[in-house]
Amino acid sequence: MAQQDHRKPQAAAATTASASVAPAESTGPVASTASTASTDAAAPVSPVLDIAIIGGGIGGLVTALALHAAGIRCTVFESVPVLRPLGVGINLLPHSVRVLAALGLQPQLAATAIETAALTFYNRHGQLIWSEPRGIAAGYAYPQFSIHRGELQMLLLAAVRERMGEAAVLTGHALERFVDDGDAVSLHFVDPQGTLRGTVRAHAVIAADGIHSVVRRHFHPDEGPPRFSGRLLWRGTCEGAPFLDGRTMIQAGHDDQKFVCYPISRQLADAGRARINWIAELSVAHDTPPRQDWSRRVDASIFREPFAGWRFDWLDVPGLIDATDAIYEYPMADRDPLAGWTHGRITLLGDSAHPMYPIGSNGASQSILDAEAMASALVETGFARGDRHPAEGFARYEAMRREATGRIVLGNRAGGPDQVMQIAEERAPSGFAHIHDVIPLAELEAISARYKQLAGFSREQVNRPVAP
Numbered sequence: 311m312a313q314q315d316h317r318k319p320q321a322a323a324a325t326t327a328s329a330s331v332a333p334a335e336s337t338g339p340v341a342s343t344a345s346t347a348s349t350d351a352a353a354p355v356s357p358v359l360d361i362a363i364i365g366g367g368i369g370g371l372v373t374a375l376a377l378h379a380a381g382i383r384c385t386v387f388e389s390v391p392v393l394r395p396l397g398v399g400i401n402l403l404p405h406s407v408r409v410l411a412a413l414g415l416q417p418q419l420a421a422t423a424i425e426t427a428a429l430t431f432y433n434r435h436g437q438l439i440w441s442e443p444r445g446i447a448a449g450y451a452y453p454q455f456s457i458h459r460g461e462l463q464m465l466l467l468a469a470v471r472e473r474m475g476e477a478a479v480l481t482g483h484a485l486e487r488f489v490d491d492g493d494a495v496s497l498h499f500v501d502p503q504g505t506l507r508g509t510v511r512a513h514a515v516i517a518a519d520g521i522h523s524v525v526r527r528h529f530h531p532d533e534g535p536p537r538f539s540g541r542l543l544w545r546g547t548c549e550g551a552p553f554l555d556g557r558t559m560i561q562a563g564h565d566d567q568k569f570v571c572y573p574i575s576r577q578l579a580d581a582g583r584a585r586i587n588w589i590a591e592l593s594v595a596h597d598t599p600p601r602q603d604w605s606r607r608v609d610a611s612i613f614r615e616p617f618a619g620w621r622f623d624w625l626d627v628p629g630l631i632d633a634t635d636a637i638y639e640y641p642m643a644d645r646d647p648l649a650g651w652t653h654g655r656i657t658l659l660g661d662s663a664h665p666m667y668p669i670g671s672n673g674a675s676q677s678i679l680d681a682e683a684m685a686s687a688l689v690e691t692g693f694a695r696g697d698r699h700p701a702e703g704f705a706r707y708e709a710m711r712r713e714a715t716g717r718i719v720l721g722n723r724a725g726g727p728d729q730v731m732q733i734a735e736e737r738a739p740s741g742f743a744h745i746h747d748v749i750p751l752a753e754l755e756a757i758s759a760r761y762k763q764l765a766g767f768s769r770e771q772v773n774r775p776v777a778p
């Protein structure tokens with residue numbers, strides 16, 4: 311196969327390495343074949359890794375755990391020098407909890423997260439549109455967890471290091487460019503200062519490097535920035551009194567103005583308080599969003615005014631905003647589904663493969679389902695037993711996940727389960743005497759059921775017997 315050099319244009323001149331990168335220690339049952347072949351004469355080169363995972367976010371770390379459990383060796387390369395518990399709240403739907411439970415992580419999740427019991431939609435006047443039980447309360451065999459994203463990431467990181475050794479996750483390693491020569495992929499990493507750290511060879515590469523994936527950009531150089539929805543999100547958490555039953559996720563408003571919140575801390579709940587995660591969302595006139603950066607802090611004054619009157623008898627929205635110290639702005643954006651994720655020995659996973667609107671609580675959950683599919687595809691196709699060419703395994707993984715996630719990306723653009731709020735707004739902008747005068751029960755039920763089916767978490771899908 312012809313050698314392909316995938317490098318970032320601005321870094322194309324860097325050819326020397328300052329340090330060699332050691333692969334993770336072998337703790338699994340499958341030994342890696344050693345090779346010192348290099349495509350970069352100046353760089354010290356390590357033995358060939360079985361699998362390099364690019365990105366230590368939720369998708370990358372769960373993939374590492376799933377591969378390890380399947381007896382496949384891998385190393386995670388993460389760009390930030392130290393992984394810190396960043397982000398705010400995130401939901402894990404029962405199908406992803408099923409995967410994490412099989413990896414032995416349910417007790418750790420339950421110790422920090424809230425077991426969500428209901429999802430409830432209101433109009434902008436605070437009137438109830440639709441409420442449905444969630445997780446165990448809805449008859450699932452697994453709970454739905456509302457959790458702090460950073461705590462989830464730290465919990466996964468601890469599990470990876472405990473099971474696979476400290477060197478299984480190498481931080482301060484940003485993938486800068488890579489070369490697939492057909493036999494293996496040479497990966498060139500830089501440190502946070504942009505200095506080349508070293509070169510690693512891997513039989514297979516899984517790019518879990520998020521919505522701004524450098525790997526995706528190499529293969530799709532004309533794709534441009536993520537596709538902006540015209541809506542900005544402001545997110546934060548604050549401590550407060552529990553609302554409703556203390557285990558409910560609420561959404562209020564409509565497509566152009568929405569407020570979402572849910573409690574995320576088991577520890578505070580046990581003390582009779584709540585760590586409340588909230589998201590305020592507004593449509594904005596401009597069409598050039600700031601770059602997606604989960605750490606961009608802003609002042610509440612830029613969005614608080616439209617929510618000033620949202621004081622319901624069950625929730626005080628401006629009160630929550632005012633009680634919050636750190637507020638982060640994030641443009642709601644996604645990318646069009648791709649016609650393929652795999653190029654030779656390299657494939658995409660999680661947000662690099664299928665970034666989607668944070669609607670329906672699916673971003674993290676889908677990356678976890680990807681991880682499970684990846685491990686089973688590689689095992690079934692004999693990756694670790696054979697010549698360590700991932701082509702067959704990656705093809706099977708893609709067949710399981712690409713079209714399924716593409717449908718969710720498009721479904722979320724159409725509003726996902728949140729569309730009940732938009733329908734209520736359009737049919738009854740001033741409110742209603744009874745919701746079923748506006749939206750018949752059967753229509754509400756159908757919207758909810760359709761989305762669960764689309765995103766793969768109908769009760770039947772989740773409660774199917776575990777394969778022996």
Ligand SMILES: Cc1cc2nc3c(=O)[nH]c(=O)nc-3n(C[C@H](O)[C@H](O)[C@H](O)COP(=O)(O)OP(=O)(O)OC[C@H]3O[C@@H](n4cnc5c(N)ncnc54)[C@H](O)[C@@H]3O)c2cc1C
Binds near residue numbers: 521
């Ligand atoms: C800091 C942060 C905070 C977030 N907070 C929230 C939140 O509060 N709520 C929410 O719903 N979603 C949040 N997300 C997004 C959410 O985690 C993802 O949508 C979902 O979990 C899918 O995860 P992922 O692993 O595919 O991508 P991500 O979670 O984005 O992880 C990608 C990882 O790859 C690393 N990376 C990127 N480029 C390179 C490179 N060149 N070389 C090596 N490593 C690289 C990144 O540092 C990151 O750790 C956040 C993401 C990040 C990175």
